[in-house]
Amino acid sequence: GIQVEQSPPDLILQEGANSTLRCNFSDSVNNLQWFHQNPWGQLINLFYIPSGTKQNGRLSATTVATERYSLLYISSSQTTDSGVYFCAASTGTASKLTFGTGTRLQVTL
Amino acid sequence: DAGVTQSPTHLIKTRGQHVTLRCSPISGHKSVSWYQQVLGQGPQFIFQYYEKEERGRGNFPDRFSARQFPNYSSELNVNALLLGDSALYLCASSARVGYTFGSGTRLTVV
Structure with a gap:
């Protein structure tokens, strides 16, 4: 099945800093999503982005499907951005999402 | 909603x-999926149901089963619980594209 790798595994930022999270995937995808998991375990959908670029406030994402990677940009980070960011993908007729191991982000004052 | x-x-x-x-999925969503997330790892796919039929099954033992009802809600059943089944169990629903997850059930087996 598809492999999904995320980097970096851990990231510590000061409030106001910018960051880029990367997701590499091993096969063509028909679904790629970025999620933020808060400390209570809720997985919040940030972007559905199998290709192209999207922006939502301080967050934006780009997926280059031909090169099999996606990037999540966080600008002017806030303490509420802390948590684990997951990239998840599915391929072909497969119904399941395969998750990466996540990037744990801590934003400090 | x-x-x-x-x-x-x-x-x-x-x-x-x-x-x-x-x-219970989002109103209008006919697909429900179940995932298991153990501490420190990403969620792992268990089952997907669409229109009450199983559409996918992950690498989990037969102790795990699920079903979907006519109103598209779903149940996940786990028999003969093991300590290793302790995890956050997440449900996701989908219409055509993308998945939306619930807040999960945190199961502790002692």
């Missing part, structure tokens, strides 16, 4: 017992 709702939110069971977790 309500999102994906799961119940219960927390549960403590003893080894060998049986557990039933419940999920």
Whole structure:
């Protein structure tokens, strides 16, 4: 099945800093999503982005499907951005999402 | 509109017992999927149901089963609980594209 790798595994930022999270995937995808998991375990959908670029406030994402990677940009980070960011993908007729191991982000004052 | 709702939110069971977790999808969503997330890892796919039929099954033992009802809600059943079944169980619903997850059920097996 598809492999999904995320980097970096851990990231510590000061409030106001910018960051880029990367997701590499091993096969063509028909679904790629970025999620933020808060400390209570809720997985919040940030972007559905199998290709192209999207922006939502301080967050934006780009997926280059031909090169099999996606990037999540966080600008002017806030303490509420802390948590684990997951990239998840599915391929072909497969119904399941395969998750990466996540990037744990801590934003400090 | 309500999102994906799961119940219960927390549960403590003893080894060998049986557990039933419940999920109600977003209104209009006909697909429901179940995922298991153990501490420190990403969620792992267990089942997907669409229109009451199983559409996918992950690498989990037969102790795990699920079903979807005519109103598209779903149950995940786990028999003969093991300590290793302690995890956050997440339900996701989908219409055509993308998945929306519920808040999960945190199961502790003692």
